[in-house]
Amino acid sequence: MTAEALKIAAALNEIDRAFGPRTGRTVPVDGCRHCFTEDELAELSGPVARISDGNLHHAMFSWGGTLDESVDWLRWVTPGLLRSMMESGALLDDCAALAVGTDSTQQ
Numbered sequence: 001m002t003a004e005a006l007k008i009a010a011a012l013n014e015i016d017r018a019f020g021p022r023t024g025r026t027v028p029v030d031g032c033r034h035c036f037t038e039d040e041l042a043e044l045s046g047p048v049a050r051i052s053d054g055n056l057h058h059a060m061f062s063w064g065g066t067l068d069e070s071v072d073w074l075r076w077v078t079p080g081l082l083r084s085m086m087e088s089g090a091l092l093d094d095c096a097a098l099a100v101g102t103d104s105t106q107q
């Protein structure tokens with residue numbers, strides 16, 4: 001792991017600490033049943049660490065459209081979204097992906 005990647009990993013841990021535990025959400029997020037299955041909505045309403053990257057990214061691009069525009073939900077998943085982006089390189093520009101040591105050609 002590069003020095004830059006270690007700094008990013010430390011920053012992500014601080015973000016997790018700042019946002020607090022993301023495991024006890026009891027308010028389900030609602031969305032269009034044509035765009036999201038019940039299982040996907042249940043996953044999006046549960047512990048953030050268990051939400052798949054694909055489901056999370058789909059939900060982010062649907063937020064306020066076919067997914068309920070709940071600010072609480074957006075706040076709920078934000079640390080998970082940042083971690084997903086930084087660790088997988090998904091949704092990042094090439095410079096940021098290089099900073100975390102991700103080969104963007106693997107996406």
Ligand SMILES: [Zn+2]
Binds near residue numbers: 032033034035036066
């Ligand atoms: Zn739909």
